[in-house]
Amino acid sequence: MATPTHTTAEVDPTQAPAVVVGQDVEEDQPQDMDSLFGDRAGSSTTSLTQSIMEYRELHGRTYHNLGDTYYWGPNDEKQNEQLDIGHHMLTMLLDNKLFLAPISSNPQNVLDVGTGTGIWAIDFADAFPSSQVTGTDLSPIQPSFIPPNLKFEIDDAQMDWTFAPDSFDYVHMRCLMGSIRDWQRLYGQVYNCTKPGGYIESMEMDIQFLSDDGTVKEGDVMYDWSTLFIESGEQIGQTFKIPRIAKSLIEAAGFVDVVETKYKLPVGPWMEDPKWKDLGRWNLLYLDEGLEGMVMFVLLKIMGWSYEEMAVYVGNMRKALRSSKNHGYYEIVVVYGRKPEFKVV
Template sequence: MCQDASTTGGQPSHPPAGNQQLYPGAATAAEIHIPVEDDVDSAYGGEDAMSDTTSVASTIWKHRFENGRRYHKYQEGAYWGPNDDAQNDQLDIGHHMMRILLDDRLHLAPLRTDPQRVLDVGCGTGIWSIDFADEYPSAEVIGTDLSPIQPAYTPPNVKFEVDDCTQQWMYPPDHFDLVHIRCLYGSVSDWPAFYREVYEHIRPGGWIHQLETSIQFKSDDDSFPPNSALLEWSDLFIGTAEKFGKTMRVTDNMRRWITDAGFQEVREVRYKVPVGPWSSDPKHKELGKWNLLYCFYGCEGWAMFLLTNVLGWKPEEVQVLLAKFKAALKDKKTHAYYEM
C-alpha cells in the first residue's frame, strides 16, 4: 500500500524531529521483514473469527440490484463495488485495519493543529470523515461518494455529498487544507487529470494524503503452493481492471502522478500487510487477523461485477473462484501479504 502526503508549498513542510515515528514504514517494502510464527494453527479459528439533503434528485438515492448484490444508481456502472450492508461492514473492517497499520492515526500528513476545510474523496460509509471531524473539531469535513450510504446522524462539522470525483470539481480553487483519498484503485480512468483537479483545489501549503492497496499478493519465503489461487486472483483482476479502463496499479504510479501534478515534498511509505495471523510480530499478527476478515468478506463484492460485466462470466463461475480464493486465504502454510 502506498501512502503519500504531499504539500503544494507555501509553508514549511519538512517533517518534524522524530521522522521515523511520523513515517514508521520509511524503509522500502523490500527491506521490511515480517517474522513468521512457528505455530499458527490456534490463531486462525473458524469463519466466526472471520445530514439529510433534500435538494438531490430522487434518482440519486435509489439503488440497483444485480446477482444478489446492491449497487449505486447514480453514475451507474462507474464503480464495481456493491454498496449493500455486507460490503459496508467490510469497509468498516478495513478502516479499523488501516488505523492499526498507522498506529491509530487517521493520516500521516503534518497538518496544522486547526485545519479548516477537509475533503474525503470516495468516503464510503463515512467512517473516516466522522473520526476526523471528532479529532479535529476546527475542521469542516465534506465526504463525497457515488453512494448515499453514510449515516444521517453525524458530528455537526461533517456533511456528505453524492458526487463523482472524476468529473469537474465545483469547489473553489485553493480551498482545502487536506484532501484525503483511500482505496480508489480501479475507480479512476484518468489519474493524472484527477490529481490535477486535486492540486487546483488544495490551498498553498495544504496536503493530499492517499492510502492505496496493491492487489498483488506476495510472499517472501516462497510459501505459495503451485497454481496458487491468490496469485491467480491478482493476475485476473489486474487484467480485468485494464479492460474495464480503470487500472488497479495505482500503487505503482501514484508518486509519479502526484509529483507531475505539481505537488512538492512528496513522501511515500510502503507497508506489508499480512493476510492471516501467521506472523510472530504482535502488530503484524493483529493486522493479519483483520486483513483475513477484510479479504474474506470483501472478495465477492470485489469480483462479481467485474467478472460478470467485463469478462462475461456466469455468477456460478464466480462462486467457484471465490471458494478457491477463500480456501487459499485460510491456508496456514501460505505467508502471503500485499503492500499498502
C-alpha cells in the same frame, strides 16, 4: 483536472426524490442484467440526481448506478460492514493514526474523496473540531448522526469539480483503485482546490498478492485472483495499478515534498510480531467478509464468467486465504505531498 470544478448533486423535487444521508432508499431491481449501469448524459447535475437512487442489483447485491462510471464494489450493507472493518485495520496499520501527512493541528477545511460509509471523515471531524469536513461519495450510504462540523455530499469525483480554488487545507482519499479513469486529472483537480501549503494524501492497496517465501506465486489461486482484477481494470480503463504510480502522478500534478510509504499487510496471523499478527487476523476478516462482493462484478460483468464459475472460484480463494501454509501479503502505499506556497515557475 483549466480551473477545476466539482459537481455536487442538488435535488430538484420535480426530477427526483430528496437525497437525505442516512435515509432508507428504495432499490430499483431491473430485469435486464446485461446493463448493470444505466446511461447518463454528460456531467449534468440533473442526470446525476436522477440516477442516485436507482441502484442496480446483481445476484442480490446492489451497486452504484452512474452510467459510464463503473465501480466494481457493491454499496449494500454487507459491503459497508467490510469497509468499516477495513477502516479499523488501516488505522491500526498507521499506528492508530488517521493520516501520515504533517498537516497543522487546527485544519480548517478538509475533503474526504470517496468517503464510503463516512467512518474516516467522522473520526477526523471528531479529532479536529476546528475543521469543516466534507465527505463525498457516489451513494448516500453514510449515517445521519454525525459531528456538527461534517457534511456528506453525493458526488462523482471524476466529473468537473466546482469547489473553489485554493479552498482545502487537506484532501484525503483512500482505496479508490480500479474506480478512476484519469488519475492525473483527479490529482490535478485536487491540486487546484488545495490551499498553498495544504496537503494531499492518497492511500491505495496494491491488490497483487505476493509472498517472500514462494508460498504465493504465479499459478496459485491467490496470485491469479489479483491478476484477474488487474486485467479487468485495464479492460475498462480504470487501473488497479495506481499504488505503483501514485507518487509520480502526484508530483506531476505540482505537489512538492512528496513522500511515499509502503507497508506489507499480511493475510492471516502467520507473522510472529504481535502487531502484524493482529493485523493479519483483521486483514483475513476484511477479505473473508468482502470476498464475493469484491469479485462479483469483475468476474460476471467484465470477465464474462457464469455465477456458478464465480462461486467455485470464491470458495477456492477463501480456502487459500485461510490456509496457514500461505504466507501471503499485499502492499499498502501511502503518498502525501504539499502544494507550494508560491507558484512554481
